[in-house]
Amino acid sequence: MTAFGKLIRTTAFRLTLVYLLLFALFAASLLAYFAWNTRRLITEQITTTVNAEASEINEIYLRRGLRGLAFTVGNRALRPGANLYLITTPTGVALGGNIGSLAPGVMATTGWSETAYRRLDEGDNAEHRALVKVTELSNGFRLLIGRDLEERRRLFGIVAKAAQWSLLVVIVLGIGGGIFVARRVLRRIDAMTGTTQRIMAGDLSGRLPVGRSGDELDRLAENLNAMLERIEALMNGLKEVSDNIAHDLKTPLTRLRNRAEEALARSGSEADYRAALERTIEESDGLIRTFNALLMIARAESGQARGNMDDFDAADVANGIFELYEPLAEDDGMALKVKAAPATIHGNRELISQALANLVENAIKYGKPEPAAQPLGADAVTASREILIEATREGDQVLLSVTDHGPGIPEVDRKHAVERFVRLEASRTLPGSGLGLSLASAVATLHGGELRLADAHPGLVATLAIPARAGGDRLAAQTQDVPQKVA
Amino acid sequence: MHEKVSRAMVTEINPVTSSANSSPNPSMRLLIIEDDRESADYLVKAFREVGHVADLASDGEEGLALADSGEYDVLVVDRMLPKRDGLSLIGTLREKGNRTPALILSALGQVDDRIKGLRAGGDDYLPKPYSFAELLARVEVLSRRHGGPAEETVYKVGDLELDRLSHRVARGKEELTLQPREFRLLEYLMKHAGQVVTRTMLLENVWDYHFDPQTNVIDVHISRLRSKIDKGFDRPLLHTIRGAGYMIRDGIR
Numbered sequence: 001m002t003a004f005g006k007l008i009r010t011t012a013f014r015l016t017l018v019y020l021l022l023f024a025l026f027a028a029s030l031l032a033y034f035a036w037n038t039r040r041l042i043t044e045q046i047t048t049t050v051n052a053e054a055s056e057i058n059e060i061y062l063r064r065g066l067r068g069l070a071f072t073v074g075n076r077a078l079r080p081g082a083n084l085y086l087i088t089t090p091t092g093v094a095l096g097g098n099i100g101s102l103a104p105g106v107m108a109t110t111g112w113s114e115t116a117y118r119r120l121d122e123g124d125n126a127e128h129r130a131l132v133k134v135t136e137l138s139n140g141f142r143l144l145i146g147r148d149l150e151e152r153r154r155l156f157g158i159v160a161k162a163a164q165w166s167l168l169v170v171i172v173l174g175i176g177g178g179i180f181v182a183r184r185v186l187r188r189i190d191a192m193t194g195t196t197q198r199i200m201a202g203d204l205s206g207r208l209p210v211g212r213s214g215d216e217l218d219r220l221a222e223n224l225n226a227m228l229e230r231i232e233a234l235m236n237g238l239k240e241v242s243d244n245i246a247h248d249l250k251t252p253l254t255r256l257r258n259r260a261e262e263a264l265a266r267s268g269s270e271a272d273y274r275a276a277l278e279r280t281i282e283e284s285d286g287l288i289r290t291f292n293a294l295l296m297i298a299r300a301e302s303g304q305a306r307g308n309m310d311d312f313d314a315a316d317v318a319n320g321i322f323e324l325y326e327p328l329a330e331d332d333g334m335a336l337k338v339k340a341a342p343a344t345i346h347g348n349r350e351l352i353s354q355a356l357a358n359l360v361e362n363a364i365k366y367g368k369p370e371p372a373a374q375p376l377g378a379d380a381v382t383a384s385r386e387i388l389i390e391a392t393r394e395g396d397q398v399l400l401s402v403t404d405h406g407p408g409i410p411e412v413d414r415k416h417a418v419e420r421f422v423r424l425e426a427s428r429t430l431p432g433s434g435l436g437l438s439l440a441s442a443v444a445t446l447h448g449g450e451l452r453l454a455d456a457h458p459g460l461v462a463t464l465a466i467p468a469r470a471g472g473d474r475l476a477a478q479t480q481d482v483p484q485k486v487a
Numbered sequence: 488m489h490e491k492v493s494r495a496m497v498t499e500i501n502p503v504t505s506s507a508n509s510s511p512n513p514s515m516r517l518l519i520i521e522d523d524r525e526s527a528d529y530l531v532k533a534f535r536e537v538g539h540v541a542d543l544a545s546d547g548e549e550g551l552a553l554a555d556s557g558e559y560d561v562l563v564v565d566r567m568l569p570k571r572d573g574l575s576l577i578g579t580l581r582e583k584g585n586r587t588p589a590l591i592l593s594a595l596g597q598v599d600d601r602i603k604g605l606r607a608g609g610d611d612y613l614p615k616p617y618s619f620a621e622l623l624a625r626v627e628v629l630s631r632r633h634g635g636p637a638e639e640t641v642y643k644v645g646d647l648e649l650d651r652l653s654h655r656v657a658r659g660k661e662e663l664t665l666q667p668r669e670f671r672l673l674e675y676l677m678k679h680a681g682q683v684v685t686r687t688m689l690l691e692n693v694w695d696y697h698f699d700p701q702t703n704v705i706d707v708h709i710s711r712l713r714s715k716i717d718k719g720f721d722r723p724l725l726h727t728i729r730g731a732g733y734m735i736r737d738g739i740r
Contacts, residue, residue: 281618281730288616289699296698308602323668324694327707354698361702 012185016178024170028163035159039152043131046147047112050133053083054145061137069143070096083147084117084130090140097144107142110134114149129153188217192224204232245294249287256283293435300351300442311469312349314398315340318391321356329364329387336360340391343398344469347447352400352464355443355451356389358436359402359462363387367404367459384458397449398468405459414453440464515560515630517541520550520576521592522568530563533619534626547571554580559587560630563622566593566604574607581608588629592617601697620731624683642677645724645737647716649677658716668693669712676725676735685732709733 007013061069073085077098086097088107100118111134116127132146191209198206207228208221263276322338329336345352369384384405392399409417417437440462441451449466517534521527522545534541542559544550547568554562554576562580566573577589591609593600601612611625642649646659654670656663665673672693676684686705690696709725717723726734 278730284616292614292699320694320696324696324700324704324708327711328702328704331707350697353696357696357698357700361700364702 007179007182007186010182010186013178013182016174016181020170020174020178023174024167027166027170031159031163031166035156038155038159042152042155046131046149047133050083050131050145050147054133054135054143057143057145058135058137061143066095066141069137073097073143083145084119084132086144088142088144090142095141099144102144106132107134107144110136110142115146117146185217192221199228204228204235248290252283252287252290256280256287259283290435293439296351296354297435297439297442300439300446308348308350309346310349311344311346314343314345314352314391314400314466317349317353317356318389318400321353321360322389325357325360325364329360332364332368333385334364334368335386336364336389337386338389340389341393343391343393345398345447345466346469347466348443351443351446352466355440355464356400356402358440359464360387360389362436362462363402363404363406363460367406369405369458393468396468397465399463399465401461401463403456403459403461405456408455408458408460409453411455417453437462515539515626516558517561517563517626518544518550518554518559519563520544520547520554520568520573521563521565522546523565530619530622534623537623545569547573547576551576551579554587555583555585557585557587561626562587562589563626564589564591564609566591566595566600574604574609577608590622590625590629592622618730620683620728621685621687624685624688624732627682628679628684628688642674642680644677644680644735645722647677647724647735647737649673656716658720663715665712665715668708669715672708672712673716673735676733679735681734681736683728683731683734688732 057069057072060072064071070087073087073096076082077085077096082098084097084099086099086102086107087095089095092107098120100120102117103115106113106115112131113134114129114131117130117132118127129149130146131149132144134142134144136142188209188211195206195208207225210221210225211218259276259279263273266272268276318338318340322336326336364387367387386405388401388403390399390401390403392401437451437453444451444464444466447466449464452461452463452465454461454463517539519527519530519534519541521530521543524545527543527545531541531543542553544553547570549570550562550564550568551571553559562577564573564576568576571579573591573593577591580587580589588610589608590611590613591604592613592615593604594615601614604612610629613622613625640650640652642651648655648657649670650656651674656665656670656673672689675689675693687699689705689708690700709727713723713725717725722737724735724737726736728734
């Protein structure tokens with residue numbers, strides 16, 4: 001495609017052509033209107049003047065007779081820029097005036113007519129046109145008064161010329177402007193294309209040029225830049241995540257390998273080998289769990305699990321998890337309680353159950369009252385060892401919360417706690433993969449909700465806030481989480 | 488890596504399964520359809536070690552042809568296979584009217600993959616990496632389901648009786664009071680009496696959860712159940728199988 005071909009294919013150029021056509025039409029109609037009106041005005045003016053003069057001369061004729069008429073006409077005909085006059089006898093012989101010749105038959109009919117004529121005093125043979133009025137005087141004499149139409153013709157010529165020129169100017173300016181605008185736009189678009197190609201080639205730091213005019217292209221470029229910013233941040237996040245995965249999977253792998261090596265190097269009894277192997281299995285099971293949790297989070301975050309969504313009652317989930325964990329909590333010296341009101345959620349039951357299970361496991365693991373707690377009565381001790389699972393509906397949200405009375409999480413760390421691997425980092429010395437909150441958060445996000453951590457004075461309230469199933473609002477509930485996922 | 492792990496488990500479970508072989512679960516004929524040579528060989532060997540007969544097919548077409556002969560008690564099918572993938576293999580078999588129980592092994596361990604696998608006609612689904620103990624327990628349960636007796640209304644193990652219709656449980660002459668979930672837990676264990684039942688199997692079948700709890704939730708439920716059915720009786724019926732799971736059975740130890 002040649003540069004010119006590219007140019008005339010641009011939207012800007014095509015738009016210019018359309019505007020050009022419209023503008024030319026507009027100019028032409030304006031000029032036509034002007035010309036027509038001018039012509040009408042001039043004609044009207046001539047008619048008025050001629051009529052006035054006709055009645056004036058007629059009066060002179062009535063007062064002073066033919067002689068007076070001839071005298072007046074003769075005088076007036078000699079004035080510079082005079083009107084046209086002609087007096088004829090009933091037989092058609094000219095008695096006076098300034099007309100040399102007329103088109104035949106003009107004097108035969110009275111009233112207005114347009115005719116070709118020649119002046120008496122002009123030597124040239126040029127024919128002129130005039131608008132004339134023929135009136136019959138008494139006893140067959142006829143008087144012609146008229147006005148040359150040269151003025152009108154000239155004006156018409158001027159208008160026609162103006163039309164020609166303006167059309168030419170419109171076309172030249174239009175095409176020129178079109179090319180200018182198209183090239184300007186094309187240059188900016190080409191710059192954007194160049195940047196996007198560089199970005200596609202892998203250089204994510206590239207940004208589109210943004211002008212200062214704040215026009216639609218600048219706004220587009222700004223938005224695209226914001227998008228690129230986001231993508232770059234995501235890519236960096238991904239890189240960080242994979243670095244962390246590498247670290248967090250490699251550490252136990254190294255431990256695993258070291259143990260195997262150690263067992264191999266030491267010639268021990270069968271029981272020693274067995275113990276080493278058992279520890280190896282334990283370690284690898286832990287690894288598998290971490291891996292599964294990571295995959296699950298990734299899956300929830302990418303929204304792939306959205307296929308298996310159904311309507312179900314949050315209270316059932318709360319009761320189910322309560323029932324599953326109640327004995328475990330009791331064995332651990334905690335009192336698990338449940339308080340659930342029916343509330344319908346549209347979502348993945350399995351994932352929500354797992355998210356809630358994670359919160360309960362956390363509460364059992366970390367929600368024990370601090371040993372330093374004041375030695376109050378037996379009642380206070382029971383209360384502080386209580387873990388409450390709640391399912392409630394609040395406005396258009398369903399809240400699934402787990403409240404413990406342990407040390408809680410300091411406010412500054414709460415946002416941090418949900419993040420993947422940051423948490424993992426902090427809980428490295430504790431049992432478990434440390435991904436529980438991350439998964440719970442990812443699951444909440446997948447459902448268009450969020451995981452909230454708050455103070456229970458003392459302790460932690462972890463709440464999965466999920467949009468309630470609104471009647472017939474299935475699609476909205478499924479799609480609305482996309483923009484919220486970024487945080 | 489999991490090979491070593493699982494071998495360790497085999498030695499663990501051996502005494503159990505060989506003694507179990509005598510009664511409810513005799514030797515099975517298995518077809519393993521797995522393209523990874525090493526894990527396939529390992530599986531064949533491990534199944535043979537516990538007294539089962541295992542054949543091997545290394546791609547989907549070969550697996551389909553062999554499975555179609557219909558002589559197997561259980562098929563162990565890898566999800567991703569050359570020539571024909573596992574799900575299509577099972578689907579084709581089912582279309583032909585072959586109902587041999589099939590367990591799907593898959594590296595895609597997610598909930599929706601499992602649902603897809605079961606929809607395609609699979610009877611059970613086990614994500615990789617798995618322990619051999621888990622696989623063995625599941626395969627044995629599947630096999631019994633295939634050729635097993637019609638569902639009984641009363642399960643009996645030793646002097647423990649569970650009536651599924653009236654929801655009554657009694658040990659000897661003593662009536663036992665169980666919570667609904669404890670009842671279902673015992674029901675599942677007794678349905679598979681003499682077979683190893685893993686923790687994941689319990690979580691899936693009794694609670695209908697398919698995730699992996701980070702803690703020993705199931706163990707606590709079992710110990711509660713145990714305190715109700717075994718406490719105060721001279722012969723324990725509910726046994727813990729180390730490295731694998733639980734088994735209800737009269738006459739071990």
